[in-house]
Amino acid sequence: MESVNDWQARLEDTTLDPARKTTRNYYAFLFFLLAVTGWGMYAYSLQVRRGLVVTGMSDRISWGLYITMFVFFIGISHAGTLISAILRVSHAGWRTPVTRMAEFITAVALVTGAFFVIVDLGRPDRLINVLVFGRWQSPIVWDVLAVTTYLTASVVYLYLPMVPDLAFFRDRLAPWVSRPKHLLYRILAINWRGTSGQKRHLGRAISIMMILIIPIAVSVHTVVSWIFAMTLREAWNSAIFGFFFVAGAIFSGIATLIVVMAILRRVYRLEEYITPKHFLYLGYLMAAMAGVMIYANLSEYITAGFKFEEGTEFLFRQLFIDEFAPYFWFYFIGGLMTPIVFMFIRRLRTIGGIVTAAVFVDMGMWVERYFIVVTGLRAPLLPYEPVNYAPTWVEWSITAGGFAFFALLITLFVKAFPIMAVWEMTEERREEFEEMVEYEHEFDGEDVLASGVPDLAPEPEGGGPP
């Protein structure tokens, strides 16, 4: 049988490969993403010069694609929390190879989502007013606070478990990378030597963060939903909105993780580590969340539809039968039923099938965010004919730029940072191996560490030179 050391060497090579070799295709893809992002930036510069008049929004439908993108990307950012924090808390061992990707999706999606709030502003030049004159009573300020807190927390939570891997990059990449890049690894690795004291501190820090990040993540999408639910609009007047948005966020987060995982697995040959099992488990989670979403939708629409108060007819008609019916039914059948059906049928329960379902879920959830925003605003408040909203090329370009920017950040990250948690995977492998070899012995290494002994030893120096 292969020894753990051989296994580890192979894992290390696989993880180092993206940083050592860059293919022509990578540059081509990078160029493509840069071009789309650049086009989006050009469109935005036009919007900054001319104002929001270049969009399809109007007084009566005053939010559109940008707010859709904001809600969608903040939702995507829940990938990291669920996979990483919840599964870490519950000691689900299989999560280890995919945590890094999940955590990175979180940070990147947050940056993209927050950007779209600024894109939506009529006066981005006065953004500082939110800090100078911010009112705690405003849901927008809750959002600013929650999103920045979550961004900070998720960057820390991405960084902490990466420290040992950064040290590994620092030690092993010296001949391959430029000096500034190596310096970057040296700084980011904060003098990690893998001593027992360092490991203990790191473990403690990760434990704190993984608990802390769960309520923060829940709060983020709750207050995003409250931007809508705190207004006097019938379509958004729902107590279930916070929960519904959080569930939708986790749902679309899992789907995005499955898609990103499949792409990286194919491109960087990670088949040994990211196995069909991962897709299967995440697929089941996704199907379970689809069930939660269906339940939430039923609760919302049945409580409103049974009473059928004034105004409900208009909302139901536009959503289920008229203008937004294609969107709604695509969301309901494509986005919510697909993952459940695919997970039930054995022949579709393959990697290809699960990735297909995940793509449908992502598209369905995007469409859902869109029709939540637009249908809520479209219902007339006074006796006037409802207006329609058609996004302009500027909005579509900025939206495409947003997606490209998201993909661009992931692409760049993959090139510069370890995409899998090498140290955690190795540690787990070693434990498994040791358990296998000497399962008759009672192994309590954990207890030795937890006792008071290490406290007597001098604490390792944490910082750089004085």
Add this chain to the structure above:
Amino acid sequence: MNHSGRSLSETIRAVGPLWLTVMSIALLAAAAGIRGLPGVLLVFLVIASAVVVLARYSGRRAPQTTVAHDATGGNLQVLLRMIDRRTAIRMFGMSALFVGPLGTVPKALEILAGQQVPEETQSPFSRIRQWAMIIDLRYCDGCQSVASPPRCTAACVEGHLLPEPMQWIEVFEDELEGEGTRFIPIPCQHCQNPPCVNVCPVGATFSAPEGLVLIDQERCIGCRICMAACPYDRRFFNWGEPPVPPEAHLANYNLEAQVPALKGTVMKCDFCPDMVRAGTLPYCIQACPNQAIYYGDLEEDIATNGRQLVSMAAFSAEHNAFILKEELGTQPRVFYIPGHGEAVGRTPSRTGRLPTVWPWNRIAPGSDLWSR
């Protein structure tokens, strides 16, 4: 934790001088009235530099000797070496608690220096007026009888130099129970529980003491959450460079008149507080050919349509006044007397009104056009 042999008082004595220095610089900055972004940056700079100084000079861990022995020299460096890093970080954590109250310092100093802080705006009669409107729908025929677009809207557009397609007071045609329609002019309702004010992130829209909801277009960031929140569809956004007549740009911006309109900000009916202060009625009331609109003061219980005076309470009660969307709890300041123009000879079956026009011969160069 390496704190043996160090009491709290010694720690405070060690950190005190430094603490005082930092705080006094920050206080001076605040007292100098540096507010807004420069003030924030200055305080940040002070704190950041203090962090750097501490990180540079503080010892890695507390020295074995006690503070009392070494601190006699009064040397800052010696003092700083007394502080171990953990204490320093903790002190900074605590000092963050004191940053908030700094904003009150300038006002406190002004009061201490004996300067009178100006009172909130007072009415000349030493009572705060509570402006309100009564719209008598019995007299509103959507200007069918004068064969013109609604005069109230037209006067408002001309008075405020409004960009197309803003109609701050807009005449809607509403289906009656049974047959026919009625006309209902709807301005901003000036709610006393205003949803728009509640959601505004920067306080750009606010409730004035006289019960008016106003907007400071120079503070508005254009997030449009107030437009989503307003249940009366009474908020208008300047999607591009507003198509106003060129003379609008000659005016100095004033939030009570909202002239000139500013790109990327929200506008709405302001109840013309500047006109009322000057002793005249708002444009819409002056222009109404049927005197259907009354403007008045709930505090003094009096209102006028330009022809006659009424008691607001009695007039509303006698004619079954109602408010729009009462069930929402927004507490509007615009009261409606039910009707469909019957007092000026309109029958409900006669429908339709002329569309509002924006009568500008020229609009400012570089303006955009958009539709509602």
